Amino acid sequence: MQLFVQQVVLGLLIGGVYVAVAIGFxxxxxxxxxxxxxHGALVIVGAYLTWLLFARARIDPFxxxxxxxxxxxxxxxxxxxxxxxRVIRAPLFFTLLLTFGVNLVxxxxxxxxxxxxxxxxxxxxxxxxxxxxxxxxxxxxxxALGVAVAVAAGVGGLLNRTRTGAAIQAVGADREAAxxxxxxxxxxxxxxxxxxxxxxxxxxxxxxxxxxxTPTAGEPYTLQAFVVVVLGGLGRVGATVVGGLVFGLVxxxxxTMVPGLGAGWxxxxxxxxxxxxxxxxxxxxxxxxx
Amino acid sequence: xxxxxxxxxxxxxxxxxxxxxEVSFDVGEGEILGVIGPNGAGKTTLLNCVSGVYRPDAGSIxxxxxxxxxxPPHRIARLGVGRTxxxxxxxxxxxxxxxxxxxALFGASQLALSRAFAAADEVLEMVGMAGKASLPVAxxxxxxxxxxxxxxxxxxxPRLLLLDEVMAxxxxxxxxxALEMVRTVHRSGVTIVLIEHVMRVVVGVCRRVVVLHFGQTxxxxxxxxxxxxxxxxxxxxxxxxxxxxxxx
Amino acid sequence: xxxxxxxxxxxxxxxxxxxxRLRRLLVLLLVLGAVLxxxxxxxxxxxxxxxxxxxxxxxxxxxxxxxVAMFVVMASAWNLVGGLTGYSSFGNVAFFGLxxxxxxxxxxxxxxxxxxxxxxxxxxxxxxxxxxLVGLPLLRLRGHYFAIxxxxxxxxVGEVVxxxxxxxxxxxxxxxxxxxxxxxxxxxxxxxxxxxxLVSRLILRSRFGxxxxxxxxxxxAAGVIGVNTTxxxxxxxxxxxxxxxxxxGLFALxxxxxxxxxxxxxxFNIQMILMxxxxxxxxxxxxxxxxxxxxxLIQNLAGRSDVAVYAQIGxxxxxxxTVIFVPRGIVAFFGGGSRLSVAHLRRSxxxxxx
Numbered sequence: 072m073q074l075f076v077q078q079v080v081l082g083l084l085i086g087g088v089y090v091a092v093a094i095g096f097x098x099x100x101x102x103x104x105x106x107x108x109x110h111g112a113l114v115i116v117g118a119y120l121t122w123l124l125f126a127r128a129r130i131d132p133f134x135x136x137x138x139x140x141x142x143x144x145x146x147x148x149x150x151x152x153x154x155x156x157r158v159i160r161a162p163l164f165f166t167l168l169l170t171f172g173v174n175l176v177x178x179x180x181x182x183x184x185x186x187x188x189x190x191x192x193x194x195x196x197x198x199x200x201x202x203x204x205x206x207x208x209x210x211x212x213x214x215a216l217g218v219a220v221a222v223a224a225g226v227g228g229l230l231n232r233t234r235t236g237a238a239i240q241a242v243g244a245d246r247e248a249a250x251x252x253x254x255x256x257x258x259x260x261x262x263x264x265x266x267x268x269x270x271x272x273x274x275x276x277x278x279x280x281x282x283x284x285t286p287t288a289g290e291p292y293t294l295q296a297f298v299v300v301v302l303g304g305l306g307r308v309g310a311t312v313v314g315g316l317v318f319g320l321v322x323x324x325x326x327t328m329v330p331g332l333g334a335g336w337x338x339x340x341x342x343x344x345x346x347x348x349x350x351x352x353x354x355x356x357x358x359x360x361x
Numbered sequence: 362x363x364x365x366x367x368x369x370x371x372x373x374x375x376x377x378x379x380x381x382x383e384v385s386f387d388v389g390e391g392e393i394l395g396v397i398g399p400n401g402a403g404k405t406t407l408l409n410c411v412s413g414v415y416r417p418d419a420g421s422i423x424x425x426x427x428x429x430x431x432x433p434p435h436r437i438a439r440l441g442v443g444r445t446x447x448x449x450x451x452x453x454x455x456x457x458x459x460x461x462x463x464x465a466l467f468g469a470s471q472l473a474l475s476r477a478f479a480a481a482d483e484v485l486e487m488v489g490m491a492g493k494a495s496l497p498v499a500x501x502x503x504x505x506x507x508x509x510x511x512x513x514x515x516x517x518x519p520r521l522l523l524l525d526e527v528m529a530x531x532x533x534x535x536x537x538x539a540l541e542m543v544r545t546v547h548r549s550g551v552t553i554v555l556i557e558h559v560m561r562v563v564v565g566v567c568r569r570v571v572v573l574h575f576g577q578t579x580x581x582x583x584x585x586x587x588x589x590x591x592x593x594x595x596x597x598x599x600x601x602x603x604x605x606x607x608x609x
Numbered sequence: 610x611x612x613x614x615x616x617x618x619x620x621x622x623x624x625x626x627x628x629x630r631l632r633r634l635l636v637l638l639l640v641l642g643a644v645l646x647x648x649x650x651x652x653x654x655x656x657x658x659x660x661x662x663x664x665x666x667x668x669x670x671x672x673x674x675x676x677v678a679m680f681v682v683m684a685s686a687w688n689l690v691g692g693l694t695g696y697s698s699f700g701n702v703a704f705f706g707l708x709x710x711x712x713x714x715x716x717x718x719x720x721x722x723x724x725x726x727x728x729x730x731x732x733x734x735x736x737x738x739x740x741x742l743v744g745l746p747l748l749r750l751r752g753h754y755f756a757i758x759x760x761x762x763x764x765x766v767g768e769v770v771x772x773x774x775x776x777x778x779x780x781x782x783x784x785x786x787x788x789x790x791x792x793x794x795x796x797x798x799x800x801x802x803x804x805x806x807l808v809s810r811l812i813l814r815s816r817f818g819x820x821x822x823x824x825x826x827x828x829x830a831a832g833v834i835g836v837n838t839t840x841x842x843x844x845x846x847x848x849x850x851x852x853x854x855x856x857x858g859l860f861a862l863x864x865x866x867x868x869x870x871x872x873x874x875x876x877f878n879i880q881m882i883l884m885x886x887x888x889x890x891x892x893x894x895x896x897x898x899x900x901x902x903x904x905x906l907i908q909n910l911a912g913r914s915d916v917a918v919y920a921q922i923g924x925x926x927x928x929x930x931t932v933i934f935v936p937r938g939i940v941a942f943f944g945g946g947s948r949l950s951v952a953h954l955r956r957s958x959x960x961x962x963x
Contacts, residue, residue, distance in 0.1 A: 100753075104753075106753045106756070106757065154929060154933070156962060156963045157933050157958060157961060157962045157963075158932055158933055158936075158961050158962070159961070159962065159963055160960065160961050160962065160963070161932070161936055161960075161961035162695075162697075163697070163752045163753055163756070164691070164697035164699075164752075164756055164882075165886075165932045165936060165961070166932075167697070167699070167753070167756055168879075168882065168883065168886065168928055168931075168932050169928065169929055169932045169933070171879060171925075171928060172924070172925040172926065172927070172928025172929040172932070173925065173929065174925070175921050175922065175924055175925030175928070176922050176925035176926060176929075178921075179918045179919075179921040179922045179925070180922060182918050183918055183919075183922075256963050257963045260963060294760075294761070294764070297757055301754070301757075342761030342762070342764060342765045343761075343765050345758070345761060346746075346747070346758050346761055346762060346765075349750055349754055349758055350746040350747070350749065350750070412833050413832075413833070414829065414832075414833065433832070433837075433839075434832035434833045434835075435832055435833075435835045435836055435837045435838065437833075438832075438833055438834055438835035439835055443833075443834070444833055446829075446830065450827040450829060450830035451826075451827070451830075452822070452823055452826035452827060452830070453826055453827075454822070454826060454891075455822070455826070459819075462819070463819050463820075463822075463823050463831075463834065464834050464835075466816045466819055466820070467816075467820065467834050467835030467836050468834050468835035469835070470835075471835075473816075474814070474815065474816055474819070513830075513834060514833075514834065516834075517834050517835055
């Protein structure tokens with residue numbers, strides 16, 4: 072029983088990271104109607120940035136997160152404004168192709184710069200944690216969950232309590248109407264993507280503390296984000312949080328219950344479930360009918 | 362007169378709202394029947410149920426002896442029911458002729474490809490678009506796109522044509538031309554059900570009218586009779602005007 | 610009869626090289642060129658040697674031609690579903706892998722041990738059956754959901770295959786190596802390419818093709834005018850699967866090796882889409898053109914392994930450029946009307962941009 076509880080706790084904690092990854096993805100999809108196949112790449116860029124700051128400047132990964140957020144924000148803004156804005160009204164799969172291309176460029180650029188060696192970030196407190204009722208709670212994972220929840224709350228607050236957030240939601244609801252009331256579409260689109268990129272970057276920073284990174288390590292995160300968002304329903308922060316936590320839970324429990332289940336299997340099963348859910352309920356598990 | 366289309370007790374709900382509630386009426390062969398009612402009355406929902414886009418929750422729809430409620434749209438089209446959409450849905454990358462030809466390939470027409478284009482030219486002529494057959498859809502004006510919508514539906518050789526607010530957005534001159542087109546189509550032997558807001562059209566071309574309100578049949582009869590009905594006036598204009606107009 | 614005005618009246622004089630004649634000449638030259646290219650490899654046979662004919666083509670060039678032909682098949686097949694019907698599948702490589710594994714299992718001495726011809730005949734059938742089965746639920750999805758669901762299906766099938774021993778497990782399968790396999794499979798693959806183009810042409814000029822295009826343009830309207838959208842979509846999906854599976858089967862036999870990584874390669878997946886889009890999705894020759902252009906490009910970069918990473922970057926940039934500047938594909942430049950011009954590009958950008 073204790074082992075089960077331990078696994079549940081670990082699953083929830085890792086779920087936090089998935090939440091952080093999925094928030095940005097959901098934002099871009101919900102508002103810009105873009106499935107960003109380069110999302111995982113943005114996560115990994117954030118991861119490498121965090122690693123660089125840790126390895127070269129001895130900055131604690133959690134302290135580096137704001138820096139990474141700002142850097143990815145700027146990068147995301149530029150990317151959207153320069154490239155993705157140009158195909159936003161094109162048929163959907165063009166944006167898929169474009170983001171796939173961006174993904175290729177980013178991942179391979181990272182390969183050129185950093186090679187494919189695995190890097191990791193190990194601050195002094197990694198591996199230690201505290202015990203609660205016989206269950207071990209690692210500091211790092213708890214911190215990661217905390218940051219993830221903060222990010223989700225931050226994005227939710229931005230969307231619901233600020234003028235900018237209102238503009239973003241307006242654009243997502245009806246772009247023509249938004250334009251008519253004077254919202255600068257190009258800027259808001261870029262802003263939305265920038266926020267999403269910042270979230271991705273932060274998620275990447277969290278990931279470096281939990282696993283070793285390599286340029287191609289971002290790919291599974293894109294697919295996972297997709298699964299989380301679809302299962303939770305598009306564009307709702309609360310649903311994404313639940314989705315991410317559930318995913319983390321299921322993955323951790325699955326791996327303990329069926330030993331030898333490689334990472335590939337988890338994704339494959341997730342996809343099978345996803346396809347089945349989509350067929351039965353095209354709006355996702357918690358989404359509203361469009 | 363045998364009923365070509367018979368709608369009996371059709372009910373359609375969305376969530377908790379009954380868009381259609383026990384709607385029943387018949388359409389005789391060769392008629393032009395008008396369906397009117399304020400916005401939200403359920404007219405388009407009714408059309409969607411007949412053409413197979415929606416499946417009614419209750420009731421039956423019989424066309425030419427076949428039960429069509431809940432059947433997929435293509436099967437209903439095969440039997441001879443054609444329809445247009447309120448917001449036109451042309452095949453944007455094709456020319457007018459190709460749009461019509463696709464209609465001729467399917468529906469109740471099922472022509473071979475070699476004959477479809479000739480049939481397309483015929484229907485385009487009937488709706489008054491003879492010279493514009495090779496134009497791409499993007500260069501067509503709104504009235505022409507509406508004509509094309511009708512042409513494409515006609516090309517499927519329907520026995521019953523459902524027109525959804527074909528006059529919407531047309532100026533008075535265009536309305537007259539569209540009216541003429543409806544008459545021409547009717548003369549060629551097609552039974553027509555016309556959803557309309559423009560009363561001039563309803564009065565001008567329909568022999569019988571059904572009034573829907575909040576998903577229910579409110580009145581049925583000749584255009585004049587129905588438009589004088591106090592309940593109909595109340596539905597459209599409110600109680601105050603109803604009393605005033607009927608003399609109260 | 611009024612006197613001629615000061616404006617010169619243009620008379621259509623038959624010119625020696627007017628547009629139609631020019632186009633016909635171009636097509637003739639292309640066909641001639643293609644025939645020469647296809648016959649040239651025969652100079653590498655033993656019979657040619659004994660006749661004293663000079664060898665015009667070497668091994669690696671034959672290999673490149675075969676790969677180009679393979680992608681012509683895959684891009685044309687993808688075009689049926691993605692270009693004509695408007696359902697952009699991101700998982701057609703699943704059919705490639707299924708066809709490859711079907712063939713490999715069929716010829717394997719320890720498994721089905723069938724003759725090669727039978728194996729090749731089976732290669733399209735298994736993917737087509739799979740497509741019909743999976744297509745029914747999948748094709749009810751639209752847009753992004755369909756794209757990612759197909760991607761997920763391809764990933765999932767690949768994972769399953771990797772874990773089944775009968776299918777070679779993680780190691781893969783090793784079909785036997787044949788004598789003069791390179792020439793044999795060049796012509797087989799070219800044959801498959803011709804078949805793919807022929808099938809595409811037949812479809813484009815048939816009621817089926819018009820129905821598919823109608824579905825792409827407006828599925829709801831297509832339904833009410835009488836197109837059985839479900840059957841048509843699944844049909845296109847199955848045909849595409851069959852063709853892609855054929856390419857996969859031939860690949861497995863030609864390569865004498867197939868495993869999950871090769872058979873369900875996401876690289877192949879994105880390449881076939883890019884080729885169809887770059888060449889012109891929805892047209893007949895677009896995918897062919899795109900396959901030839903892109904594959905030749907890739908082959909010339911792929912040889913040097915140190916450049917592989919840069920090749921990927923190039924591919925990514927090409928994707929971006931294609932999607933932004935040439936969304937309707939190269940073929941649009943040769944068709945009627947549109948011309949390669951800055952104005953045209955600017956217009957196309959305005960149509961798709963914010």
